[in-house]
Amino acid sequence: MTKQLFPLALGGLGIGTTEFVIMGLLPDVANDINITIPVAGHLISAYAFGVVIGAPILVALSAKFPPKNVLITFMILFTFFNFLSTIAPDYNTLMMARFFSGLPHGAFFGVGTVVAAKLAKEGKAAQAIASMFTGLTLANLAMVPIVTYIGHHYHWRYAFGIVSLIGILTIVCLYKYLPKQEVLRTVTFKEELEFFKTIKAWHILLIVAIGFGGLFAWFSYIAPLLIHVSNFDEGNVSYLMIVAGAGMVVGNILGGNLADKKNPIKVSIFLLSSMVIALNLVFFFSSIQIISIILTFICGALAMSIGAPINMIMLNSAKHSAMLGAAFLQAAFNVANSLGAFFGGIPLFWGLDYNYPSLVGAFMALIGAILCTIFLKKYNFKG
Template sequence: MPTTAPTSAAARPAGLAILALAAGGFGIGTTEFVAMGILPEVAADFGVSIPSAGHLISGYALGVVVGAPLLTALGARVDRKFLLIALMVLFVVGNAAAALAPTFTTLLAARVLTGIPHGTFFGIGSVVAAGLVPAHKRAQAISMILVGLSIANIVGVPAATLAAQTLGWRSTYWIVVGVGALTLALLAVFVPRTPPAPQATMRSELGALKRVQVWLALLTGAVGFGGMFAAYTYIKPMMTEVAGLDVAAVPLVLAVYGVGMTVGNVLGGRLADRRLMATMYASLTAMIVLLALFYVTARHPVTAVATVLLIGVAGSALVPALQTRLIDVAHGAPSLAAALNHSALNLANAAGAWLGGLVIAAGYGYASPNLVGSVLAVLGLGLMGASGLLDRRRHAGRSPAPAPVTVR
């Protein structure tokens, strides 16, 4: 008896599934990065200092760091689609709790809760997206999910920051709740059911942590990417106090940074599919130069905004390359490794925010985190260089032995 054509989500184009995942990236990016734009409003509302309000960024990062390995390992045997939906439900609940928080402590707790599904969503989503396209386009598919996060900085973060200035900071989290609800619908309709690999277990996923190359890639993200966050965390006071821009211009600066992130993600994905390691070296080198330069250019509005754009490009080009590198070096445990990438990036977020706050609190000024960021990028480049050296040694060890020389 003839069968009818499939009408399930599995039969739908891969592009729609990636679009649904990118919508989740948009919501996650909005709630992650909008905190930088509303720190003064939150600090004033709860009567805390701006550096203390910066703990909301570190708290979110802590949630990512803890949640990514925990939820990925626990969900090793769960259908990828169902796991993604469950993660987005938790994300919506966390943002609603943030919007309703009566005290700074409860807001901080809500931020930690909101961060818990972040890494697993991007990690599982990256593996699902990579499996929907040919092997030579994996990094591009991963980069498109991250483009959702980048577009959040063009549209979501500036819009939410503007809403905070007119309707109060709580409105930003209600906006994200709406985005999360829309993402849930898109995931349900467009993402195909994707059973985990037959050999996938909590033990097999945790096995990725035995590999030195996995740790080197994670440390590259945790340290090197921290350079960008050291600067970006304090972008609002840097633009208003150092560059002399009006506070009303801050949403535009955030949008410029989002444009840079979008370009960087797309460019990084394309370049990583061609030359993976070279893309990471180039991105980190560019970050070193640009962050050091930002210490000077931050003092004039035009050069400050131009440098913000370029930092967005350089920093974001690193992420799809790192994600692809981790999937490669993790071998049979790609989900956990890809999720841990976002734990590493949020450790970078926390460390960058903390170190940047230290130099500001020490009296070195709002431009000083840029120099901290440049040093962190130098350390990240060194770690990636060590990873590349191990690769070369391994390949050299596998080269065929030379033919024996016959003595006549």
């Protein structure tokens, strides 16, 4: 990773930490502000809703400004509202802070994706994009477990204080290390939106929402899967989540390298097809602990490896709408999160065991692979 790309990765570290750390701290938050855990769970939804709303709107408002200034502004917003979470006196204020802290999430990655691609050496764009998402993977590997531990054993507000400090450090690094670039928008916003009136644009977003949703059908219920099917002690789950995080780090690097060397749509077909196989193996063999650990790593790797190829597909397809397209992708990833958790939970509602969500995930990944195959043939996509 170059010094120029480091601030983007650091921003991804902060964003990934605040997005996922709340999940492990829900009981602490609920007890502290006198709400139930299901009500506290709305704080997760509020952040996701902020991502979906903020991605296209903030990109649209900021595209006529230099990207360095835009990214710093997004990170200032992110830092301020995470700090507000540390001092929020009640549930409503915390809910508002979570929503507003989610607004810059997709926009930061949307602008950052285009900036990273432009900073990359010839033929290394996907690896540069993967470098930016390294922060997101490291958040799952290390920061989320560490910050969750601090928040649980001391106070949950410290977790968002740490995120705020990461935000401040990111602002400093963006100012110091990110080079100045020309305004990224080359067409009017109206012309930029033209791409999203095409079936091709929504085809890409549908691949993400459904295919990537297969990951979340598995990942949303990984803790009860490991406890009730693999029969691990509850105390070991946090260590196994680190295994999944390590897989994501490796997968992110793998996806970037593959997408630079091969047609990214063919890479996506291969990775989604591999995910189908892996999630089926989870369904059949999670009761064997050593295999469960191996599959946790593999599924984490396959899940994150899709990020760089799908971003390259959007950048190469959207052309003049690349920044808005990358922002919409972040919204689609959050839709995938919601769809995967929802559909993965249906078998549990019917009283089936915790390995069944992975079967739902395999089916969603299969649909994603089929959609990729249709995209390849319909548009003769060369990458």
